[in-house]
Ligand SMILES: *[C@@H]1O[C@H](CO)[C@@H](O)[C@H](O)[C@H]1NC(C)=O
């Protein structure tokens with residue numbers, strides 16, 4: 001019998017591509033405040049803020065770490081994480097915030113050799129609040145086909161945003177598949193569990209704690225999430241990804257549009273901000289030791305974990321001047337009276353401290369929606385995966401790069417295995433999630449006895465160990481085995497499934 005159990009164990013031991021997923025289950029505040037880009041003044045647009053309870057106008061590392069609480073579930077994490085919130089603008093102009101589902105998640109993905117934990121004082125920003133257009137091809141070509149023009153920092157930055165259409169009854173979309181907001185019609189028809197916004201931070205680093213634009217001390221590796229770092233950015237920090245699920249379906253069928261707090265209806269101007277708030281040595285220890293490929297914070301012995309109700313009591317003190325401003329709504333227009341700027345031209349800058357003032361003219365609303373990749377959502381039917389409410393069954397991949405072994409897999413022929421192997425190394429075309437071959441009819445069906453995840457070459461896989469009983473009749477010299485006509489033994493199969501709970505979290509999908 002081929003030892004798939006041993007294979008799974010090997011997968012668990014490969015810590016090089018480890019990660020943890022920090023749930024910041026409630027926000028610490030909502031308001032026009034941004035200590036990174038617009039310190040000490042009323043920011044031009046609202047943010048939804050998570051993490052340290054000592055956030056503020058001009059919050060520094062020292063302020064954040066001295067907080068007595070955090071809204072993230074690991075109490076040692078006093079970092080601050082913020083993004084613009086999403087709003088719904090009704091037909092009559094009334095504007096209200098879209099509810100966040102479960103706060104946000106901050107992934108710390110440990111890609112690359114020798115990852116350096118962020119140092120004290122480290123701050124960064126990803127995305128461009130004024131962008132209203134993308135110049136990269138839609139959809140992304142397969143990474144193996146990316147040429148020089150796909151790998152410029154400008155192109156990589158555009159590809160580092162994701163707007164995932166959520167529908168738990170159907171196969172999940174991969175992270176960073178779509179780089180702008182889908183249309184309202186598409187969302188009404190497909191995204192019954194909301195939209196998950198994703199912003200992936202650059203992880204190649206020049207060793208500086210910050211830079212004037214809070215971006216240029218970092219660069220993207222040439223495949224966005226991993227790959228080769230450009231010259232001068234030879235160090236690697238944890239690859240950070242923010243994910244937030246928005247309950248857009250609450251507005252299903254209602255006329256109006258979704259707009260981010262910065263006046264962006266396209267999504268292309270979505271962005272994320274981060275100020276590191278860990279004890280520096282502790283964070284490095286976590287990077288070195290929290291290598292369980294499950295990504296669960298509970299699998300890192302260093303972390304002290306608090307409950308969601310505890311985390312939810314952590315709010316920062318809103319500056320007096322902002323207290324009277326209601327950024328949740330319903331109200332007339334966006335918080336700060338931010339104008340909606342459609343593009344496709346680069347948006348005018350907004351004046352901080354003012355309300356509703358852009359520094360330039362505003363482009364009119366376009367008549368055509370920007371092109372977006374869409375997913376047909378035709379799931380391959382599968383005896384193996386249907387019990388999870390539909391899903392994708394992906395073959396096992398050896399984390400060390402060895403070819404999958406046919407006898408371990410629910411594929412009947414070597415050709416199928418080879419075809420499947422190709423789909424795991426190249427990203428599937430966004431329009432065709434059903435690329436994964438359906439398992440053959442011989443696919444075993446048994447009890448899932450454990451699940452785990454691991455990453456390999458930028459792909460996070462979920463491994464479900466399935467135990468099935470196989471009856472084998474062993475004959476020697478044409479006669480039955482003396483003591484028993486048959487032996488029953490347990491055989492373990494490693495399968496990969498997108499389980500429903502993990503499809504809420506984008507990285508547990510294929511790239
Ligand atoms: C914390 O702030 C949120 C708004 O962001 C509010 O709903 C909640 O009541 C606040 N909690 C406390 C304990 O002040």
Ligand SMILES: *[C@@H]1O[C@H](CO)[C@@H](O)[C@H](O)[C@H]1NC(C)=O
Pocket residue numbers: 133134135136344345346
């Ligand atoms: C927007 O992007 C497209 C390519 O995707 C480009 O052709 C067009 O010129 C861009 N528009 C502006 C105003 O930059």
